[in-house]
Amino acid sequence: xxxxxxxxxxxxxxxxxxxxxxxxxxxxxxxxxxxxxxxxxxxxxxxxxxxxxxxxxxxxxxxxxxxxxxxxxxxxxxxxxxxxxxxxxxxxxxxxxxxxxxxxxxxxxxxx
Amino acid sequence: xxxxxxxxxxxxxxxxxxxxxxxxxxxxxxxxxxxxxxxxxxxxxxxxxxxxxxxxxxxxxxxxxxxxxxxxxxxxxxxxxxxxxxxxxxxxxxxxxxxxxxxxxxxxxxxxxxx
Numbered sequence: 001x002x003x004x005x006x007x008x009x010x011x012x013x014x015x016x017x018x019x020x021x022x023x024x025x026x027x028x029x030x031x032x033x034x035x036x037x038x039x040x041x042x043x044x045x046x047x048x049x050x051x052x053x054x055x056x057x058x059x060x061x062x063x064x065x066x067x068x069x070x071x072x073x074x075x076x077x078x079x080x081x082x083x084x085x086x087x088x089x090x091x092x093x094x095x096x097x098x099x100x101x102x103x104x105x106x107x108x109x110x111x112x
Numbered sequence: 113x114x115x116x117x118x119x120x121x122x123x124x125x126x127x128x129x130x131x132x133x134x135x136x137x138x139x140x141x142x143x144x145x146x147x148x149x150x151x152x153x154x155x156x157x158x159x160x161x162x163x164x165x166x167x168x169x170x171x172x173x174x175x176x177x178x179x180x181x182x183x184x185x186x187x188x189x190x191x192x193x194x195x196x197x198x199x200x201x202x203x204x205x206x207x208x209x210x211x212x213x214x215x216x217x218x219x220x221x222x223x224x225x226x227x
Contacts, residue, residue: 042218
């Protein structure tokens with residue numbers, strides 16, 4: 001089966017840096033995604049890792065260690081609009097086709 | 113522009129009635145589409161994988177007779193919630209993989225309220 005864990009809630013200050021961790025266990029791992037979701041809206045794509053290492057994209061970076069089953073999303077220079085839920089999702093190829101399995105999400109509140 | 117559309121965006125129905133939600137892939141053909149459900153303050157739960165021209169694959173715990181999925185063309189999948197009850201009230205979102213399976217595109221979601 002699959003198991004994806006991430007913290008439920010985090011708070012941070014505007015301008016600061018925050019790291020959201022995600023650990024996973026899955027039999028058919030084929031990549032890890034991070035999505036941002038504002039309340040009542042669909043998720044929007046932030047990053048994708050399939051190989052170990054750090055992927056940087058502007059203020060957002062994502063890291064993956066396949067051997068440890070661990071990823072993190074790093075948000076720099078936090079802005080108020082970054083207050084949202086951040087979803088860690090594993091692409092699983094069990095059964096012969098790719099499907100995304102989501103963690104419970106981390107609600108980030110950015111304060112002035 | 114939008115890659116995936118859903119219709120309707122919001123629907124309110126009475127308990128016991130059925131509701132159909134459409135999901136369209138606008139930019140490319142999709143042999144596989146996904147249906148998720150999201151309760152308030154919870155994450156997306158994969159309900160089923162819709163397969164064009166064949167039966168859908170349901171996740172464990174999802175009743176196939178209650179959530180009917182039809183994927184009759186390469187751009188359209190429908191989810192019908194049959195005999196809806198208040199506990200079916202949720203945010204239903206569909207998605208498709210991009211052409212290289214690098215990114216999954218989500219529809220805008222359908223907010224279902226059963227009274």
